[in-house]
Amino acid sequence: MPKMKSHSGLKKRVKRTGSGKLKRSHAYVSHLSHNKTHKQKKHLAKSGLVSASDYKRIKSRLCK
Template sequence: MPKMKTKSGAKKRFSLTGTGKIKRKHAYKSHILTKKTTKQKRALTHVGLVSSADMNRVKDMLAI
């Protein structure tokens, strides 16, 4: 059976930490920023972690 390919969109959006967790960025930070408050935009800047419920799905996309 051939190797599993990594989904191209997933490899651009997720990255692994040293302990094996998966980092992700927040949504709603790319456009239409004028109507969002500064506090809201600043909170969206910080990197988050993928929840445990989605971990297996993301690992399948990354072919880990």
């Protein structure tokens, strides 16, 4: 059976941290920022971690 390929879109959006967790960036940042408060934009600029409920599914798509 051939090797599984990693999901190429997900490879570009997720990075693995040193402890093995998955780091991601927030959505709703690219445009329409004039409707958002300074506080919203500040929190969206920070990176987040993949939630525990999504971790198993995303990890299987990365094939590592």
